[in-house]
Amino acid sequence: MMAGESVGMIFNKTPRVSYASVTATLALFLSVGGVSYAATALPRDSVGTPQLRDGAVDSAKIKDGALQYEDFGFGQIPAGLEGPRGPKGAQGARGPKGAKGITGVAGAKGETGAAGATSVVVRSSEAVQLTGLVASVTVASCVAGERAVGGGFDVTPNNRFVRVMRSAPTAAAGAVPTDWEVEALSDASGDYPFVTATVICAKP
Numbered sequence: 001m002m003a004g005e006s007v008g009m010i011f012n013k014t015p016r017v018s019y020a021s022v023t024a025t026l027a028l029f030l031s032v033g034g035v036s037y038a039a040t041a042l043p044r045d046s047v048g049t050p051q052l053r054d055g056a057v058d059s060a061k062i063k064d065g066a067l068q069y070e071d072f073g074f075g076q077i078p079a080g081l082e083g084p085r086g087p088k089g090a091q092g093a094r095g096p097k098g099a100k101g102i103t104g105v106a107g108a109k110g111e112t113g114a115a116g117a118t119s120v121v122v123r124s125s126e127a128v129q130l131t132g133l134v135a136s137v138t139v140a141s142c143v144a145g146e147r148a149v150g151g152g153f154d155v156t157p158n159n160r161f162v163r164v165m166r167s168a169p170t171a172a173a174g175a176v177p178t179d180w181e182v183e184a185l186s187d188a189s190g191d192y193p194f195v196t197a198t199v200i201c202a203k204p
Helices: 003-013 019-040
Strands: 119-124 136-141 147-156 162-169 179-186 194-203
Touching: 119 136, 136 194, 147 162, 147 179, 162 194
Parallel strands: none
Antiparallel strands: 119 194, 136 179, 147 194, 162 179, 179 194
């Protein structure tokens, strides 16, 4: 075999580079190296909240002092110390008059009270003359069926030298009074006055 013929046969077996082969090789290069290119060539401010995955930003990646109060959830920030008490505010205006309340339920009927007096009368004792410094006693009494509800005395003529030691009912404590007793004396000399006991009697 001649040398020229051998060279010609080898040249014919060398594959040709086609357009399809170049395109496939370039696509493979971009698919392998494209990620690194995109990561180092992103435009400024092109990554925002939608591009971040949940949990991608942790505490170590947040600058101290960068978060505000509203960035925290309820209960995440402990309560601070209680502040000083503020000054007393001005008194507010008087509010409007409220509506009238409903009428309450009627109470139960009370028991019938005791019968009142049907007759009230003043009765007097006989006049007793006061002589010197000796005490005199006079008593005004109610009639049967009556009871004493008050009493007093009367001096005739009016004399400032009369001293009254007692003016009260004669009944003991807790008993029903029926008369009024007056005990008095006079410091005057000569013209001695008279004293009369009076009792107010009532009939049920």
